Amino acid sequence: MKAAKRTQDVKALELQLTEDSVAPHTVYFKEHIVREHTKDKPQGRTLLVVNVPPYADEKGLINAFREAGSVQSVQLCLKPSTADVKHIMRFIPEEKITTFRAAYIVFKKVAELDKALKLTELQPLNSNAHQMQVGIKKWINEYNSSIILPKTLKENVETFMKQFDENAQKADKKEKELEQEDDEGWVTVTKRGKVQSFARSEKVENKIMQKEEKNKKRKELKNFYTFQIRESKMKHIVSLRQKFEEDKKKIAQIKQSRRFKPF
Amino acid sequence: MVKRDVKTSISEGEGDVQVINENGKRSAEDENKDGPKRVRTKSLYRQPTVNELNRLQETENLFNSNLFRLQVDEIIEEVKVKEKTEKRFLQFFTELKTHLLSIPEDDTEYDLSEQTLFKKLKVKLPLSGKLSKTKCMFKFHKFSNVEIVGSYALGCAINSKLRVDLQISVPGETYTKNDSINYRYHKKRAAYLAYIAAHLSKLENIEELQYSYINGTETKPVLDFKPTGKLGNQLSVRINLLCDSDAYKLHRFSPERNNLREAWLFNENSESNTEVGPPTPCYNNSVLADLTATVNQVFLNEILQKSENLKQAVTLLKIWLRQRNLKVSGHVVALLVAYFVQTKRVNNIMSSYQIVRNIWIALKTSDLDTKGISLCKATDTSPSLEDFHKHFPVVFIDRTGFYNICGQMCKGTYLALKRECVLAVDMLDNGKINSFLPLFMVPVKPLMQFDHILRFKNLKQLKESVLAKTPREAQVNHGIEQLPLVTDVVHSLLAKGLGNRVDLIQQLVDNDFSWPVKKSLDKVRSGYEEKLSFGFVLNPENSINVVEKGPPANLPEAEEFRAFWGDKSELRRFQDGSITETCVWEGESMTERRTVTKQIVDYLMKLKFDINPSDLFHISDQLDSVLARKQWASERVLYVDDSSLTALQAFDALRRDLRQLVQLPLDISAVYGVSPIFSYSAPAPALPRATPHNPWQRASTCLVKDMQRDGLASLPEYTPVCKAILELGHSGKWPGDIHAFRCLKAAFHLQIAERLTAQYSLPTQAYATHIDVLKNGLVFRLEIAHAKEITLLKREMQHGVVKYRESEESVRLQCDTVLMPRLRGALHGLHQKHPSFGPTACLFKRWLSAHLLSPPHFPETVAELMTAAVYMHAAPTQPPASPTVGLVRVLKLLAEFDWQRDMIVLDFNEDMSHEEITELEQKFAASPESAPAVRIVTAYDGPMPSVWSRAGPSANVLARARRLAASALKYLDDALMVGHKDNILGMFVPSYAGYNVLIHLHSALVPHSSERVDQPPKLQPLPEKLTEEIIPVVEFHPVTKYLGELRSAYGDFALFFHDLYGGEVIAVLWKPDIKDDREFQLTNANALKPYSAKGETKYKVNIEALIEDFRILGDGLVKHITVN
Incomplete structure (x- = not known):
């Protein structure tokens, strides 16, 4: 196996923004090896880079590793993770967080990854063709691109709703299918099915429990036996005592902070 | 009877027996099996004893609440004079007494206008030069006894700044019949005191022998000294002289009699000496005080000596008064209590709480200024109350019927006392706060209490010009004691001029004066200055009226109005058709209207006493300039509340x-x-904006132009x-x-x-x-x-x-x-209810931000809630009416509130019940770690109490803010109450010391940079034509953006501080562990750099790279970075 030959140690190299950066960050990288590789991070071609500075973007990383060879894709994420990223359909995209990130760089060829692992120096992030967007320029761009035409917004809304409706329909269909008896004769009970059931939520559960409790209480007799009366009287005194004890504690606390020295 | 030693009855029960009684199944055998459980049973489910039931019942009936009672017990215990001290003092007193009684008789007669007595005694007479024209002969007659009197004798003394009053009765034969006039009595009294002082100076175990004037009574000095050694730290001793009651007939000093000749006072021909002038009740009162003291002391002893609860009540009242800084002596309080005992409003069977409460209620409804009270049953010989009212502002007649106990009390003090009583009862009735703390534990300082304080820079000038304008009778009445007269005159002028604009005018006199017995008074006095100021509590509604409406022009009162207000008064026709005399003050904006009080005071002082406004010092609107916009202005300066209103x-x-x-x-x-x-x-x-010039536009909104001028981006004005x-x-x-x-x-x-x-x-x-x-x-x-x-x-x-x-x-x-x-x-x-709320919140936010604690360190809402707390829980004072005072109060709350233990409840509409609040308290107390550092609960929080302060401030930020607040308060006190500084903006200037890195920004790109307090005002006019078709660039704040990026990227390594209102510097503080070695992990390798030490590769944070990053992320905004 080719991968076995590769060293598993993490390599550390300095990553400059421009040629004349004085105090660059050190990035650490190694081959991305996990038990189950996903499609977007194929085995043997993926490089995991951590401590990527906040201002670096995908193209910048391609710039940095350009000596190793051509890069197929770059994924930036907050933490290195093995799990497949689930794509939830969002209407409002998640906010971009400026912070240190991890990157998965997928090279086109296996050999290029080998080369990358043997690099002794990284190129700066900025190149003539592409510069990192930072500072005022970035904010201006962000602001300007946040303003969208009503028409565009409308289109966005419509496509999203269409998609959502389709998904919802699919889910409905799936539920309906579940209602059918399966091979062993089991039927899954769902909200819309023929078999009536209650919603399984905390609120409903609590309600049922409360009802039970109430029923229990109704069966009891109160202040009927002498001992009950005696007990209720005692309870009153106990509550008074409890209050007294609490107040005493409070006083002790205030005393501790020497707040009874008025002057 | 209230049982005192109940603690024992509660905590120690007859546990074992009760356990069986209460739960029959459990027998005595298994009591050692489940020990801890038994203890609990013992304390809560034990059969109540009679004592305990009594106590619980009592607390319910006689005290406000259990807590209140326990607190009363604690404080009484705390202020009680320690037994050890008492023992030591007794020993000291016996020695002192023997020494004093060994004073030798002296048959020589001294002429007091000469120095003979001084030469003999080697001790100066405590007399001011003004009395030198009084001639008299003095001969020392030995006194027979020295007594302990006052609060120490009664057992209601407070052990802090404890002073034991001793009194020596001067034998009647010292004074001749004619000595009562022209201060001869006082002069002899002073000589007698000097005689005692001389004798005392030979005693070894006393120190700091001093003469003192109390409350400015120049004519009646007392002798103060301290025992040496440890006892001296606990207490000091004061010797007061009084006069044998058989020396004079009391009616010689009735308020209508004259005892001080006009001619003497004004140095006129002495031939007219025989002529009897106008009545001199004040002078008379000062002699009467000495003559009647014994009678009153006996009376007090009779009532209080054996009544523990009454004594406790007196002690509580004294603590309360001292906290409120009211000049009402303990003697007067004790006599007042005695009066209410006599009239059966209170008695010793009541609990101290009930007594205090009843006395507050009684005082609240009393009218000592119009309907005086008397301890003596009216007889034919004693003067009538009306006579007293004619001459004294407050009347409270003693046991003999001649002496007015409140003779020295100014009306302002009495009104303040009454007002405090009202507030006290309100506090007691408010079940939602622990009223004990604000009532007895919180000292009220002038800067906290008053909305406006007037101080005189030149008191001497004021005295002269006031005296020049007061009638002679009044001057004769007050004799050489001018300050009380001046105070009275100015007080009544202010009261008349300000009318219903103020709820209270209180004089603040600082004239207690002590000096060593061997020094002459006039020499020591040259360096000392009395201080007089007036504090106003403003009426929030009336005080901002710009128009002072007088009587209709055709009424005779109009003439008086015109005479009072001078040129300022003019005829005006109002919308309702009435034509009246009116004064109109300046006040277009809300902030200007708050200065009307100042305008009136300045005008009246100039008009009546010819005192220039520059000689007056007002503490009222010092910080208003912070509320004004510096960059923009309409026709006049733009204040925050105006813009908010728009x-x-x-x-x-x-x-x-x-x-x-x-x-x-x-x-x-x-x-x-x-x-x-x-x-x-x-x-x-x-603020409203003008149409942008040549905008880049998408839909109906402006875009930010990506343009540069002189190498700097040119950004649009920040628009929130x-x-x-x-x-x-x-x-x-x-x-x-x-x-x-x-x-x-x-x-x-x-x-x-x-x-x-x-x-x-x-x-x-x-x-x-x-x-x-x-x-x-x-x-x-x-x-x-x-x-x-x-x-x-x-x-x-x-x-x-x-x-x-x-x-x-x-x-x-x-x-x-x-x-x-x-x-x-x-x-x-x-804000509608208290129009100073908004501006105060603004000032507080500005102050926090100026000290680089802008959000998210100290969230805006928390700042607003703290300000609201000052208005909603104003106890022991009333909500402030001016922003400057408001800020002082918020700072005080921040600095002195016990944030660790207590929480603030803001219940805007009285929705929360007492139980709910207690429950919340317990909830926080149960888990102190998870509770936020600042706990402010509003009625709206529901299941998330104190939700607004969850995110911040953190304990560290709170601690820093508190330290800053404490030093700001000290600064304010020095600048305003001691000095006469009008510019106190220094409190808005931050210190950058102690931060690790400072990031300097280009000031042209920083929003609000011209609003900072150290910037000169620009006052650009607001646009006349407002933008109507296009929305300008809004909420584009480069510094906030930059800070947001810094915090999200480097929040693990450093804290970033910045002034939101125009700060050009971002201060960076590394986290304390920044230099430590880190462990390298793939998931946690942020900003680490490898270095080798001793052959090993270690990792630490790459600080240089971080600083470089700050520069990279702030590209175009950062000017330069300095590293400390």
Whole structure:
């Protein structure tokens, strides 16, 4: 196996923004090896880079590793993770967080990854063709691109709703299918099915429990036996005592902070 | 009877027996098996004893609450004189007494106008030069006894600054019949005192032998000294001289009699000496005090000596008065209590709480200034109360019927006392606070208590000009004691001039004076200055009236009005048709109207006493300049509350528009403002903008032009938006998925924006999350809120069961869309009730921000809530009426409140019950680690108490803010109460010491940079033509953006501090562990760099790279970075 030959140690190299950066960050990288590789991070071609500075973007990383060879894709994420990223359909995209990130760089060829692992120096992030967007320029761009035409917004809304409706329909269909008896004769009970059931939520559960409790209480007799009366009287005194004890504690606390020295 | 030693009866019970009684099944054998359980049973379920039942009952009936009672017990115990001290003092006193009684007789007669007595005694006479023209011969007669009197004798002394009063009765034969006039009595009394002083100076175990004038009574000095050694730290001793009651007949000193000749006072021909002048009740009163002291002391002893509860009550009242800084002596208090015992309002069977409460109620309703009270049953010989009222502002007659106990009390003091009684009863009746603390534990300082303080820079000049304008009779009455006269005259002038604008005018006199017995008075006095100032508690409504309406022109009173106000008074016709004499003061803006009091005082002092405003010092509006905009101005200076009002008016119009929108699937049912501007508490509120010049535009909004000038980006003026929340009519059709819900919300935003443009041709811009709309040149940002969105965010599945849990996002949304609208409404209401609330909140925010604690370190809402707390829990004072004083109070709250133990409850509409509050208290007390550092609960918080302070301030920030507040208060006290500094903006200047890295920004790019306190005002005029068609660039704040990026990227390594209102520096503080070695992990390798030490590779944080990053991220904004 080719991968076995590769060293598993993490390599550390300095990553400059421009040629004349004085105090660059050190990035650490190694081959991305996990038990189950996903499609977007194929085995043997993926490089995991951590401590990527906040201002670096995908193209910048391609710039940095350009000596190793051509890069197929770059994924930036907050933490290195093995799990497949689930794509939830969002209407409002998640906010971009400026912070240190991890990157998965997928090279086109296996050999290029080998080369990358043997690099002794990284190129700066900025190149003539592409510069990192930072500072005022970035904010201006962000602001300007946040303003969208009503028409565009409308289109966005419509496509999203269409998609959502389709998904919802699919889910409905799936539920309906579940209602059918399966091979062993089991039927899954769902909200819309023929078999009536209650919603399984905390609120409903609590309600049922409360009802039970109430029923229990109704069966009891109160202040009927002498001992009950005696007990209720005692309870009153106990509550008074409890209050007294609490107040005493409070006083002790205030005393501790020497707040009874008025002057 | 209230049982004192109940503690034992509660904690020690007859446990073992009770256990069996109460629970028959349990026998004595297994008591050692389950030890801990038994203990609990013992303490709570034990059979009550009679004592205990009594005590519980008593507390319910006789005391406010259990807590109150326990606190009373504690404080009484705390202030009690220690037994050890008592023993030591007794020993000391016996020695002192023997020494004093060994004073030799002396048969020589001394002429007091010569120095003979001084030569003999080697001790100066405690007399001012003004008395030198009184001639008399003095011969020392030995006294027979020395007694302990006053609070120490009665057992109601307070052990801090304890002073034991001794009295020596001067034998009657010392004075001749004619000595009562022209201060001869006083002169002899002084000589007698000097004689004792000389004798005492030979005693070894005393030190710091001094003469003192108390309350400025120059004619009646006393002798103060301290025992040597440890006892001297505990107490000091005062010797007071009084006169044998058989020396004079009391009626010689009736208020209508004259004892001080006019001719003597004004140095006129002495031949007219025989002529009897106007009555001199004040002079008489000072002699009467000595003559009647014994009678009153006997009377007091009779009533109080054996009554523990009464004594306790006197002690409590004394503590209360001392905390309030009221000049009412313990003697007067004891006599007042005695009076109420005599009239059967209180008795010794009552608990001390009941006595104190009853006395407060009695004083609250008393009218000692018009209906005086007397301890003596009226007889034919004693003068009538009317006679006293003619001459004294406050009348409280003693046992003999001649001496007015409150003769020295100024009306201001009495009114203050009455007012404090009202406040005290209110506090007691407020079940929601622990009223004990504000009543007895919190000292009230002038700077806290008054909205406006008037100080005189040149008291001598004031004295002269006041004396020149007061009638001779009054001067004769007060004799050589001029300050009380001046105080009275100025007080009544201010009272008349300010009328119902003030709730209280109280004089603050500082004239207690002591000096060593061997030094002559006049020499020592040259370096000493008496201080006189007046504190005003303003009436929040009346004090901002610009127009002082007088009587109609045709009435005779009009003449008087004109005479009083001089040229300022003019005839005016009002809208209701009335024509009256009127004074009109300047006040266009709210801030100017707050200075009306100052204008009136300045005018009156100039008019009546010819004192220039420059000789007066007002503590009232020093910080108003911080509330004024520096960059912008309309025709006049623009204050924050004016701009807020403009925004509110525009918002109201917009709200109407929104409600009337048609063709919407759901109607808009409510619109709430949420930005601070809607409660007048935005320090730099949004201002109307002009049409942008040559804008780049998309839809109806300006874009930011990416242009450079001189190498710097040229950015548009920072324009804040005013945020509001829309609520739609009810519908069950909202989707049950959060993303679909948001999509639908966006669709609504679109539609509302479209309709607004179509119906009212307002420029709008719809976004997925909000709508921007332009109205009257201001940009409003509207967002639809729906409870379902919060529910959807909370929703999560666990084992197939849907559960609702708070998440960070759901809490934030709930705060923004549900809690904030209500809170903002409540704060707006608070501002309407107390118009200084908004400006005070602005000042506080500015102050916090100036010290680099701007949000998120100290969130805005927490600052607002703290300010609100000052207004809602003003006890022991009333809510402040001016922003400057308001800020002082907020700082005081911040610095002195016990944040660790207590919480503040802001119950705007009295919705919370006592039980709920107690429950919350217990909840916080149960888990002190999870509770936020600042605990402020509002009635709206519901299941998330103190939600606003969850995110901040942290314990560290709070500690820093408290330290800063404490030093700011000290600075203010020095500048205002000691010095006469009008410029106190120094408290808004931050210190950059102690920070690791300073990032300097280009000032041209920093929003509000010209609003900073150290910047000169620019005052650009506001645009006349407002933008109508295009929404300007809004909420584009490069510094906030930059800070946001810094905090999210480097929050693990450093803290970033900045002044939101124009700060050009970002101060960076590394976290304390920044230099430590780190462990390298793939998941946690941020900003680490390898280095080799001893052959090993170690990792640490790459600080140089971080600093480089600061420069990279702030490209175009950062000027330079300095590393300390």
